[in-house]
Amino acid sequence: MPTEVGGFTLGPVLHEGGMAVLRSATHPDHAGPILVKLPRLAEGADPAAIVSFEMEQMILPRLDGPHVPRCLGVGHEPLPWIAMERIQGETLLPLLDRLPLPIAEVAEVGAMVAEALCALHRQGVVHLDVKPGNLMQVDGRVVLLDFGLSHHAHLPDLMTEEFRLPYGSAPYMAPEQVMGIRGDPASDLFALGALLYALTTGRNPFGDPQHMAHMKRRLWWDPPPPRALRPDCPPWLQEIILRNLEVEPVRRHPTAAQLAFDLRHPEQVSQTSRATKLKRDAWSARIRRRFHPDHQPRLRRDAVAMAQSGAPIIMVAVDLGGMTAALADAMQGMVTQIMATLPGARVACVNVLQTHLLRPDMTLDDEGRNKHLQRLLELRHWSAPLKLPEARLTHHVLEATGPAATLLEYAQQNRVDHIILGARAHSLGRRVLGSVAAEVARDAPCSVTVVRLRAG
Incomplete structure (x- = not known):
């Protein structure tokens, strides 16, 4: 591990999680306490940890206000890092040791979280991993932590582009997230609804499923009403909780601000049959929701994300191991030429790290460096x-x-508009087995430019 990154001198490890390490740090230009976040790069590390770290590097510097840590800098060498102010406070995790909480405390904590989410959503960001460990209570407000799974309305979503499986915390993940739909602020309201349920009843509404099939049950399987588990839960609070646990996002609170208002003004909560419900829905209702097409949930995609899907994507397939300097120059020139005609386009530089079919692959090279991360650095x-x-x-x-x-x-999954790749030099293997460029050009769902150097 390095002892300095970007001018920040690293101190002791303060926390080591499954995907990142937090270290104290100092910097001559910053007087307050500093935290530096580094990805965990041990053997067998999940590539999603590196991609989510990239997402946080993109999103955190764009955020401001009292509900997020102040970003002091980001960088990629000698390994990815994020420097931020060190918030003095405590996460909501200790609350889980004394569940269920008093009703007044449930409402107060929920309102503070909703206010923090409101501030985040107004900046075009959906958190998508709202859980006690990512919520810190500081001086009467909640600060949101860890934006590695977040979605920014005006930035590319690397998690969606590279992975087909959903990422998040299973007890709090919204149905649309389970189905791979990201970018809807209502997903954070569902997570807050699940948190309110746990703080009120002492248990998670959908347990802690570890398999995809069990996670999908929340699309048709309703939890026991809070009043069935805790009779002193007031109807207005049950109304709020069950409303935000609705499968369809449009049936939850319209905004986090309105949710915060209801939690602080229970006398003004408009109550429906949800408020007095004491039993789960009958088996017949669950079966209808599961199998009858008229009862399938109509999950909506984020309007901003859908609108941006029309922006052209130029994919550049970069063969880092088989590219000469002359071919690299030629490909970069072609990218510049095409981008000049498409001012709204985005370039996606893609490299394939080949894995073996019949034997396990090591994630670290002979020098102990993460192969995935080294390729990313070379791409940059x-x-x-x-x-x-x-x-x-x-x-x-x-x-x-x-x-x-x-x-x-x-290219197919991300609706790429144009592919640029380089042609390798002639070789016996290429003549016998064919080339990657030829296969891509033959089967691509879009136009393809193969850059080839002139002989001689």
């Missing part, structure tokens, strides 16, 4: 001459056994 160096702003340039390392099939899948 390759793309630097393009001089594109961060919002118009992304980098992706895809781990797979077959380069051509992986590039084609990425």
Whole structure:
């Protein structure tokens, strides 16, 4: 581990989680306590940890206000890092040791979380991992932590582009997240509804499922009403909780601000049959929701994300191991030429890290460096001459056994408009087995430019 990054001198490890390490730090230009976040890069590390770290590097510097840590800097060498102010406070995790909480405390904590979410949503960000460990109570307010799974309305969503499975905390994940839909602020309201349920009853509304099939049950399987588990739960609080646990996002509170208002003004909560419900829905109702098409939930995609899907994506397949300097220059020139005609386009630099089919792969190289991270760093160096702003340039390392099939899948899943790749020099293997460029050009769902150097 390094002892200095970006001018920040690293101190002791304060916390070591499953995906990141937090260390104290000092800097001559910053007087207050500082925290530096580094990704965990041990053997067998999940590539999603690196991608989510990239997302936080993109999002956190764009946030401000009293409900988020102040970002002091980000960088990528000698490994990715994020420097931020060190908030003096305590997460909501200790609350779980004394559940269920008094009703007044449930409402107060919920209102503070809703106010923090309101401030976040107004900045175009959906958190997507609202849970006690990511909520810190500080001087009568809640500060949101960890934006690695978040969605920014005006930035590329790397988690969606590279992974098909949903990421989040199972007890609090909204149905639309389970189905792979990100970017809806109502997903955070569902998570808060699940948290309010736990604080009120002492148990999670949907347990802690570990398999996808069990997670999907929340699309048709309603939890026991809070009043069935805790009779002194007031009807207005049950109304709020069950409303935000609705499967369809449009049936939850319209905004986090309105949810906070209801929690602080219970006398003004408009109550429906949810408020007095004492039993779960009958089996017949669950079966109808599960199998009858008229009862399938109509989950909506985020309008901003859908609108942005029309922006062109130029995918550049970068073969870091088989590219000469002359070919790199030629490909960069082609990217610049095409981007000049598409001012709203984004460039996605993609490299495939080949894995083996029949034997396990090591995630660290002989020098102890993470292979995925090293490829990302090389991609960044390759793309630097393009001089594109961060919002118009992304980098992706895809781990797979077959380069051509992986590039084609990425292009198909992300509706790529144009693919640029380089042609390798002639070789016996290329003549016998064919080339990745030829396979991609043959089967691509969009236009393809193969950059080839002139002989001689």
